[in-house]
Amino acid sequence: MSYRDETLTVRDLCIRLLRGGSGQPLLYLHDTFSSTWTPVHDGLVEHYDVVFPMPPGCAGSTGFDDIEDMDDLVFHYLDVCATLGLERPILLGTSLGGWLAAEWAVRYPEMLCALILVDAFGLRVPAAPAVDLLRLDPAQMRDVLFANPAAAVAQELVPDTPASEMLEATLRARQVLARFAWQFPDNPKLSRYLYRVKTPTLIVWGAQDGVVSTAHAQAYLRGIAGAELVVLPRCGHLPHAEQPEALVHTVLSYLARLGS
């Protein structure tokens, strides 16, 4: 499927974004493990205007020094929406991007058409703490990220030794992960405000997510009134990598039922 690789100026930052499809805007908020157009995006462009910006400071976007915390990141994406003229987007956030989407939704729920949280960071769950990803070596990281760590996609996204042309991109992505998710990828106060999310919410989780377990999905489910949870079997922290078809199917059928 075709998509466009664009550069957007947001305030004084250069933001790279991938965009395809047409219709209602769906803002896809990134994790820090993959920054390419995937079959999941292909599946979504059939029905939506998919906008996939790269996070400030990596994958072609500038601004690492300007974005210091989740507040900055939320305001940054409000600016992205304003610059692009996106109105009432569907927010789909995965991993770090899921946390960002939740932080956005507790602040400005009325702006959003729907909220889709995929294996989202963000909640502090004392009984099932998130793994400290940045202390793990690549093999250990694959073990917690993937249901099948031996699969080709696991090796591809988390190689033992990044190819030299990928090394800088990998280090930049790790910096972004560290900036927002150092040691505790959560906001201990987020759960207190989940009641503010009035947006229709779908929670999608990999059954074998070893980073933020399904206990985190349950915590989001408890906090957001009317939310629905779909747990994907044979899937770890990155459904777009391990179960792209199931993820697309789950998202599209939920949105269809919403009438979006």
Added chain:
Amino acid sequence: MSYIGCIHSGAQPPSHAASWSAGPLWRQYALLLLSSDALGPPLPWAHLPEDFAQRYDSAWVTCPNTLYDPQLGHPLYNRYLDELELADQLGFEGICVNEHHQNAYGNMPSPNIMAACLARRTTQAKLAILGNVLPLYDHPQRVAEELAMLDVITQGRIISGMVVGTGMEYFSYNINPTYARERFHEAHDLIVKAWTHEGPFAWEGKHYRFRYINLWPKPYQKPHPPIWIPGSGSPETMEWVAQQRYTYMVLPTLAPFELRRQSAEYFRACCERAGYTAHYGQIGWGIGVYVAETDAQARREYEPHFWYYARNLLKTPAPLSLPPGHTSLPTMLTMAERRRSSRPGNLRTWDEVERGGYVVVGSPETVRQRLEDYAQRVGFGLLVANFSVGNVPTELTQKSMTLFAQEVMPKLKHVNSDAPVAAGAVA
């Protein structure tokens, strides 16, 4: 090693080399580093189990503290303090302590406490604290205060090192490593200002904000204790040190001679770029040293303890030592490559250790000859010789220190008397 170390404050950097030599000078033989990253850890834990390297993946951060025993720790601390006090009596001109956290590599989380222990038990040696890990602290004025206290108590024998710290410390203290450099620079600026400006004043920075900075006591030395910056070769650190006209200490954990030589050369080039020529005394250089009656005896006595150190205490998973942002991207790229090629863990034989110039071990004459050769090839004016390694018994360390002080040090006095040394001028 007779160097005239030029101690330079940095508060009002002279604009050219001529005014440099007008600064305070003091004679420098050699600094004893019982610690730090020159080699031989700072107060290493000497009682790890035989199979430590097989059973545990790290001597840092997650190394279980069930392996620590205060009953054994008591004599160990006091033995190390005895050795540092002996250094003062033997005529070493400086004693180094440093800071690491939550590890078996070095049991010195507070170097200022060690310096305080030494303050009234030593009389001559400078106490070089190399250094406080500035970014770990939310109140840098505490560092300014403690160093000022020590400086007043010792009548100005304190040398202040300031470091970014290892990557591991950022895990142990939950400090976001993507702010390591920013916090380091801001804390440094705050501390120097606290030492040199009338208080109270307000500090409004990015990472630190205080309405009242008003140092009691102020440091004894004017304008403040000399600032020496130890590093393991990060270009950005060397560039900054050169701009500040501070002393740079080449103190990698364990590295071959050639890498250490390159670091010193790079620093000299940084000084040239900053518009002046570095003095010998502006370059410190650390290495593990062991002296015994003969070369064969020295190796026999030293080698097992070297391997205890290299195989156990340096055991650090790469993610712990290289958290994102702790060093700049270009440096991270270089280090990733360097780590692949020359990890201490890759050292297998004593022959490799000798040929690589990782340590200087031998008879007094061998040690003299090699250090003189290194000094001439590197162009350092401050030698940080580390006499302790791994679990070496104190009798051996003290014998080695004594032999060094009596038979090696006097013969090195003529080497690298302080003068400007242009980049590229050292063979």
